[in-house]
Amino acid sequence: MRIGELATHTGSSVRALRHYEHAGVLSSVRQDNGYRWFTPEDIARVRLIRMFVSVGFTLDEIRRFAPCWQEGRGPEDPVDAEVAPEFYRRKLADIDAQLRDLQIIRARLTAQLGELTLAGSTCASHPKGLP
The missing domain is CATH 1.10.1660.10 (Multidrug-efflux Transporter Regulator; Chain: A; Domain 2)
Incomplete structure (x- = not known):
């Protein structure tokens, strides 16, 4: 192709x-x-x-x-032979940090969606923001 x-x-x-x-x-x-x-x-x-x-x-x-x-x-x-275990450890640590960040964002979005659904409001009318 x-x-x-x-x-x-x-x-x-x-x-x-x-x-x-x-x-x-x-x-x-x-x-x-x-x-x-x-x-x-x-x-x-x-x-x-x-x-x-x-x-x-x-x-x-x-x-x-x-x-x-x-x-x-x-x-x-x-x-x-150039593949170093340290490289894999560092990348796994980076990915673990990204997963933690994504879990925080997911929890906040889930909570926000629940609040918006219950209140029938929009994000613009909801004063809470990200810290």
């Missing part, structure tokens, strides 16, 4: 896909006419890239460690 089709399937911009390719986390085959050609598997790859970026991974981290996260790899597969 061409880059525009991949963008449509993944919700990414063409510019982002070109950036991913330049960063080495995505690859394509150039056709004779110069167009980039992607495989259907690249849809899942781009979604995985976007998911990791959304939780704070850099493209360099994704490029270095993504082979370990590819589907089909099992625990018996060798891991790159």
Whole structure:
């Protein structure tokens, strides 16, 4: 599929896909006419890239460690010698912090929705805000 089709399937911009390719986390085959050609598997790859970026991974981290996260790899597969346990510990701590923040936000939104539903009011008429 061409880059525009991949963008449509993944919700990414063409510019982002070109950036991913330049960063080495995505690859394509150039056709004779110069167009980039992607495989259907690249849809899942781009979604995985976007998911990791959304939780704070850099493209360099994704490029270095993504082979370990590819589907089909099992625990018996060798891991790159550069993969440091400290990296995983730090990323897990970052994700745990994000989960705590998301739980706080979720609780506040749930409480706000309950209050709005009971009062029949809108957020604008409700003076409580975030701390």
